[in-house]
Amino acid sequence: MEETVRLRPPRHTLNERAVGWWRVRLLLNTAAPVAVLAVLGAFIGPARTWLYVSATAVAVIGLAATAFFPHWWFKVHRWEVTDDAVYVRTGYFRQEWRIAPMSRIQTVDTVRGPLEQTFRLATVTVTTASAKGAVRIEGLDHETAADLAERLTRITQATPGDAT
Incomplete structure (x- = not known):
């Protein structure tokens, strides 16, 4: 009778500094579109409110992702x-x-x-x-x-x- 070989999870985690690295990457990826939307809002009068609302929404989503995902990724990689x-x-x-x-x-x-x-x-x-x-x-x-x-x-x- 053949023995079934099961694939076990790999043993090693990444370095804990990867959490900070991912956070900074997410913050930089969030800051760029927020800055563009804010600058456009400063120069475009009629659409200013919508650009500021969009910038705020992107910032909130980016900050939430920055707070949550890096720690989660560290757990699963x-x-x-x-x-x-x-x-x-x-x-x-x-x-x-x-x-x-x-x-x-x-x-x-x-x-x-x-x-x-x-x-x-x-x-x-x-x-x-x-x-x-x-x-x-x-x-x-x-x-x-x-x-x-x-x-x-x-x-x-x-x-x-x-x-x-």
């Missing part, structure tokens, strides 16, 4: 690397599991944008031969990301396969 594969799980209502077998990995990249650098975070992107695209692990401590990229490079070099 998980990742793990074994000698066989890279596992990433995201989402709550619409969960997405990405599994990249080591034999299919083509490149491993580490990226640190200006905001990530401020929070001492990095993103590891694992490119595979999949039509779905690369597997991304965002919100990692920059040292963890560098160690992970080095480990993945070592494992994939030692793994037989042609990554196609």
Whole structure:
């Protein structure tokens, strides 16, 4: 009788600083349209009230999203690397599991944008031969990301396969 293998959640959470990083990103993405609407309201007389109301609505929604979503995302994002594969799980209502077998990995990249650098975070992107695209692990401590990229490079070099 065959034993059923169940997929368990990946073991690792992201770095806690990812919550702050996501909050700042959301605030910046909220501030831009609010500023545009407010400036337009200052220069356009007849539609001023509607522009200010719109700016206020966008600001309230953006602030609510900033208060709620980053903590929630931190709870649901998980990742793990074994000698066989890279596992990433995201989402709550619409969960997405990405599994990249080591034999299919083509490149491993580490990226640190200006905001990530401020929070001492990095993103590891694992490119595979999949039509779905690369597997991304965002919100990692920059040292963890560098160690992970080095480990993945070592494992994939030692793994037989042609990554196609």
